[in-house]
Amino acid sequence: MPKAWQRLLVLQMLNSLQFIDALSSDSDSDIHEDKILLDMITSQRYINPCRRYPSHYRYTMNDLQTLSSKKFKQLCRTTHESFEKLAAKIKADKTFQNSSQNKQCNPAIQLAVALSRL
Known part of the structure; x- marks a missing residue:
């Protein structure tokens, strides 16, 4: 699972790319779609799904x-x-x-x- 600082870097890069894309894009719908995708990513706490590990009790x-x-x-x-x-x-x-x-x-x-x- 990525560390919190890695998630932060990914979100910062995505924000930068969205800004650059907004400057170069001709269509408002492209910007809107990108904004929706970015909002979906930032609304999730984890980038990767959580892995579940089986419980093992040392003693019964x-x-x-x-x-x-x-x-x-x-x-x-x-x-x-x-x-x-x-x-x-x-x-x-x-x-x-x-x-x-x-x-x-x-x-x-x-x-x-x-x-x-x-």
Whole structure:
């Protein structure tokens, strides 16, 4: 995906070309068509379409539950029991309820990721 400064350069070049074309064009319809095209380009945030990448979770709940106590504590900085209690308390919170087309990860996995990054 082009960087923001690349998009800005493209838009500046298009504006310059439109100005030059307007000076040399005999037809008002050509200028109008060019203006419409330029407006379409500038109204879009991205020049190229967004690429979607598949989500890959490093750990699943099964992986977390099968970790030894020592490895789990090293990863999540808490015991299995404390983790389960905390996960149960937060799973009903509306922060973890998502109505968009992008499905949200299990709150317990999100908790594990957050704890491992602290």
